[in-house]
Amino acid sequence: MKAELNEQLLLKGLANRDSKSIETIYKENFNMVQAFILNNNGSYDDARDIFQEAMIALYEKTQSKSFVLTCKINTYVYSVCRRLWLKRLQQLGRYSNQIDNIEATIPVEDDIEIHEKRNAEFAIMDRALNSLGEPCKSLLQGYYIKKLDMQALAKEFGYTNADNAKNQKYKCLMRLKKLFFAQYNIGE
Amino acid sequence: MEDNILLQAIERYLEGTMLPAEKEYFEQLRKNTPEIDQMVVEHSMFLHQMDMYSARSIFKDNLHQTHNKLTEKGDIYEGTELSTKGRIIQLYQKYKRVTAIAASVGGIIALAISVIVTSLSPSPKKEDLQELSKKIYVLEGKFNTEIKNKPSKLPEGATLKRGGTGFLIDAKGYIVTNAHVLKGSSFVNVISNKKDEFKAKIIFVDLNKDLAILKIDDKDYVPFKYLPYNIAKSGDISLGEEVFTLGYPRNEITYSKGDVSAKTGYNNDTASFQIQMPANPGNSGGPLLNKNGEVVGILSTRELEAEGVTFAIKSKNIHTIIEEIKNSDTSVQKIKLPKHSTLKGMDRETQINKIEDCVFMVQAFNKK
Numbered sequence: 082m083k084a085e086l087n088e089q090l091l092l093k094g095l096a097n098r099d100s101k102s103i104e105t106i107y108k109e110n111f112n113m114v115q116a117f118i119l120n121n122n123g124s125y126d127d128a129r130d131i132f133q134e135a136m137i138a139l140y141e142k143t144q145s146k147s148f149v150l151t152c153k154i155n156t157y158v159y160s161v162c163r164r165l166w167l168k169r170l171q172q173l174g175r176y177s178n179q180i181d182n183i184e185a186t187i188p189v190e191d192d193i194e195i196h197e198k199r200n201a202e203f204a205i206m207d208r209a210l211n212s213l214g215e216p217c218k219s220l221l222q223g224y225y226i227k228k229l230d231m232q233a234l235a236k237e238f239g240y241t242n243a244d245n246a247k248n249q250k251y252k253c254l255m256r257l258k259k260l261f262f263a264q265y266n267i268g269e
Numbered sequence: 270m271e272d273n274i275l276l277q278a279i280e281r282y283l284e285g286t287m288l289p290a291e292k293e294y295f296e297q298l299r300k301n302t303p304e305i306d307q308m309v310v311e312h313s314m315f316l317h318q319m320d321m322y323s324a325r326s327i328f329k330d331n332l333h334q335t336h337n338k339l340t341e342k343g344d345i346y347e348g349t350e351l352s353t354k355g356r357i358i359q360l361y362q363k364y365k366r367v368t369a370i371a372a373s374v375g376g377i378i379a380l381a382i383s384v385i386v387t388s389l390s391p392s393p394k395k396e397d398l399q400e401l402s403k404k405i406y407v408l409e410g411k412f413n414t415e416i417k418n419k420p421s422k423l424p425e426g427a428t429l430k431r432g433g434t435g436f437l438i439d440a441k442g443y444i445v446t447n448a449h450v451l452k453g454s455s456f457v458n459v460i461s462n463k464k465d466e467f468k469a470k471i472i473f474v475d476l477n478k479d480l481a482i483l484k485i486d487d488k489d490y491v492p493f494k495y496l497p498y499n500i501a502k503s504g505d506i507s508l509g510e511e512v513f514t515l516g517y518p519r520n521e522i523t524y525s526k527g528d529v530s531a532k533t534g535y536n537n538d539t540a541s542f543q544i545q546m547p548a549n550p551g552n553s554g555g556p557l558l559n560k561n562g563e564v565v566g567i568l569s570t571r572e573l574e575a576e577g578v579t580f581a582i583k584s585k586n587i588h589t590i591i592e593e594i595k596n597s598d599t600s601v602q603k604i605k606l607p608k609h610s611t612l613k614g615m616d617r618e619t620q621i622n623k624i625e626d627c628v629f630m631v632q633a634f635n636k637k
Binding site: 098100103104107108111112115125128129133136137140141144199202203206207210225226247248251252254255258261262265 | 277280311315321323327332335
């Protein structure tokens with residue numbers, strides 16, 4: 082019961098990107114995943130990639146309003162990693178039937194599908210942002226990612242006032258939207 | 270420019286920063302103009318995408334930092350030390366001949382030093398330890414006068430060599446004593462505290478463990494029904510545990526007590542332990558009992574230089590040699606060590622009263 086409560090607290094912390102919670106989950110699960118990847122044709126880099134991918138999937142899962150985890154964190158992380166790694170091996174043509182199963186798994190196919198859709202969206206946004214050029218990119222990143230206010234952004238970028246900065250930001254935003262939707266709608 | 274203002278309005282609308290009147294106007298506009306309505310939906314979706322993007326970007330950074338932190342702390346290992354390991358192996362291969370020569374020279378020097386040290390250092394057993402058997406020939410006259418009311422069972426012309434103490438380990442007449450008590454002699458008699466003398470034969474001697482087993486071989490001996498004490502099988506001894514012994518440093522049975530002062534014996538010998546207790550020649554082979562009436566040891570030696578430092582052989586060695594005897598000699602299969610003590614909880618006088626009949630003076634002698 083106590084362990085369960087603890088897991089709930091960790092997930093809550095993860096949802097808020099609390100660094101202590103992230104560290105705990107990372108520490109408690111990474112070595113297991115690394116062992117699995119290393120034992121199945123993978124490298125240290127593969128292990129880190131796959132594990133972080135699974136962490137992102139879990140984090141984004143906690144963001145949904147209807148979020149519930151029906152199993153232990155380590156089961157979920159391991160299941161996602163295992164599935165992701167099998168896919169990766171298949172893509173690389175290194176697929177082997179003998180995949181060790183060192184832990185219990187749960188079906189995570191649906192979650193992985195959602196995760197891959199988000200991966201695609203993230204890549205589109207990333208590409209769109211990067212093709213904007215400066216100072217648009219930094220301005221938008223400052224406003225939407227770093228959540229700075231217009232005053233601070235105006236100062237940082239050297240605009241004479243916040244209104245000018247705001248105007249510029251909207252111009253950039255329109256360009257970004259155009260770039261994003263061009264890609265996004267093709268993807269659909 | 271108009272698009273710009275429109276976008277700004279949409280964003281303010283979605284952020285919820287519009288004034289009520291403005292909001293009402295905008296909602297009206299939204300209802301009436303499908304294009305604007307579509308723009309609002311589109312922008313809302315886009316902002317959601319931006320949020321997702323920014324959250325993931327930040328989370329990715331978090332993960333990256335966590336990973337580095339854990340690697341630094343050593344909770345995560347990624348084979349980064351492999352390269353340095355490779356370097357050590359290279360160095361080893363390069364210098365292994367030199368290393369081997371250096372190691373063997375060192376080894377030879379160490380051996381030479383240890384040979385010199387051992388040849389110069391005194392042999393501990395002879396110099397520092399005194400066996401607690403007494404040389405009987407000094408006391409011979411005394412013995413004979415004390416026991417003279419009964420005819421001595423010593424054969425004609427026997428020379429007493431040594432004396433010590435022994436105690437029954439099986440009511441049928443099996444007695445354990447120290448091997449050094451019997452040193453240099455081939456015959457042995459035992460005398461009870463009631464001055465009854467019995468002939469005995471030596472059944473087994475283990476010089477390494479310094480233990481010997483005797484068997485009373487005398488028609489006058491009436492076996493006990495049971496022994497009041499048991500022989501502890503585990504080697505567990507607690508420091509500070511009170512122990513006592515009965516023995517024959519004189520011709521009279523004598524009691525002395527002490528405390529366990531070390532769990533090992535002389536030179537860290539694990540087969541024995543140390544007691545702070547006065548002991549005299551003649552105490553050798555005496556039982557060492559704890560307060561529950563369990564035999565935990567056999568008194569054997571004392572340190573010459575130090576006052577009251579006495580050593581006893583752990584009682585589990587009795588179990589060991591009995592097993593040995595049973596394996597090698599089928600005629601003594603019947604030895605049964607007492608398993609239960611009936612002395613627990615009794616006061617010391619009562620305990621001694623019950624034990625003293627089972628403790629014998631051992632006389633070792635040679636015939637002419």
